[in-house]
Amino acid sequence: MDKVIIGESIVKSFGEAAEKHNVLDDVFVEIFEGEFVSVMGHSGSGKSTLLFALSGMDDVEFGKITFEGRNLRALSENELADIRRTKMGFVFQNPSLLKNLNILDNIILPSMRDNRKNAASIIQKARVLMKKVGIAELENRDIAKVSGGQLQRAGICRALMSNPNIIFADEPTGALNSKSTQEIMDLFFEINTEGTAIMIVTHDAKVAARTERIMFMLDGKIVNELKLPKFDGTDIDRRVEEVTSKMLELGI
Numbered sequence: 001m002d003k004v005i006i007g008e009s010i011v012k013s014f015g016e017a018a019e020k021h022n023v024l025d026d027v028f029v030e031i032f033e034g035e036f037v038s039v040m041g042h043s044g045s046g047k048s049t050l051l052f053a054l055s056g057m058d059d060v061e062f063g064k065i066t067f068e069g070r071n072l073r074a075l076s077e078n079e080l081a082d083i084r085r086t087k088m089g090f091v092f093q094n095p096s097l098l099k100n101l102n103i104l105d106n107i108i109l110p111s112m113r114d115n116r117k118n119a120a121s122i123i124q125k126a127r128v129l130m131k132k133v134g135i136a137e138l139e140n141r142d143i144a145k146v147s148g149g150q151l152q153r154a155g156i157c158r159a160l161m162s163n164p165n166i167i168f169a170d171e172p173t174g175a176l177n178s179k180s181t182q183e184i185m186d187l188f189f190e191i192n193t194e195g196t197a198i199m200i201v202t203h204d205a206k207v208a209a210r211t212e213r214i215m216f217m218l219d220g221k222i223v224n225e226l227k228l229p230k231f232d233g234t235d236i237d238r239r240v241e242e243v244t245s246k247m248l249e250l251g252i
C-alpha cells in the first residue's frame, strides 16, 4: 500500500533560549492510503503540533514531510494552501463556522471561494453530503440553533467537499457527549471505508479503539504504537481494553 504522508526526523520547538524545548523531537511517522490512525498522549505531548506539521499548516525546524510524493517543505505558501484545499480535510473540536451564515452556506463557502462558476454542482454536492451525515433538513438553519453533534457533522461535510485523500481531525469529539461521539465515529468509519485516510488526535480511548493504529506520544516523541484489526463493528470493549492497558503500560 502507498503512503499518503511520511514525516521524517521532524523537529519543532517553541520558546526562546533557556525556555526553548522540542515539542516534536525527531519524530518519524507514516500514514498509508486509506489508513485510519489515531494519536494519543498527555496534554502538551505534541499531538496537535504533529497534526499541524504533517498537514503543512505549520512549518517545522528540521525534517522532511512528504505528501503523495511531494516534499511539503519545499513548496510555496500558495502551493501548500492549494494542497490543503484540494487534498486534505480538517475537522476540529469546535468547527469554526460563521455565525451569519446558515449550515449550507457554511459548508459550501470554501468551495465557492475556489470555483464560484460551479455553484449549482457545489450546492448539489453539499446536499448529498448533508444527507449522508444526517443533517439534510438543517440546511437553512442558523448555526446557533443546532446541537454540537449536528455542528460537527456540518464541519465534516465541509471537510469532505473537496474529496480529500486524508482527513486530519483534532479532538473532533472533544466537545460531544458519548452518543454524539459514537455517531461521529460511525461517520468517520464510513468515510474511511470509502477510502479516505483519517488521522485523529484524541484523549478518548473509545475513539482511538475504533482506529486501526494508535500512536502514543510522550514529550514530543512517538514512543509506541498499537495495531488493531480494522474495526468491524464488534469487540469494541476488548479494543478499548487493549488501548487502556497500553496507556497504563506507557504511563499515558
Ligand SMILES: Nc1ncnc2c1ncn2[C@@H]1O[C@H](COP(=O)(O)OP(=O)(O)OP(=O)(O)O)[C@@H](O)[C@H]1O
Residues within 6 Å of the ligand: 014, 015, 023, 041, 042, 043, 044, 045, 046, 047, 048, 049, 050
Ligand atoms: N504556538 C505556540 N507557542 C508556544 N508554545 C506552543 C505553541 N503551540 C504549542 N505549544 C506548546 O507545545 C506543546 C505541545 O502542544 P500541543 O498542542 O501539540 O500538545 P497536545 O498534545 O496536542 O496537547 P492537548 O492534548 O492539550 O491538546 C505544549 O507545551 C504547548 O504549550
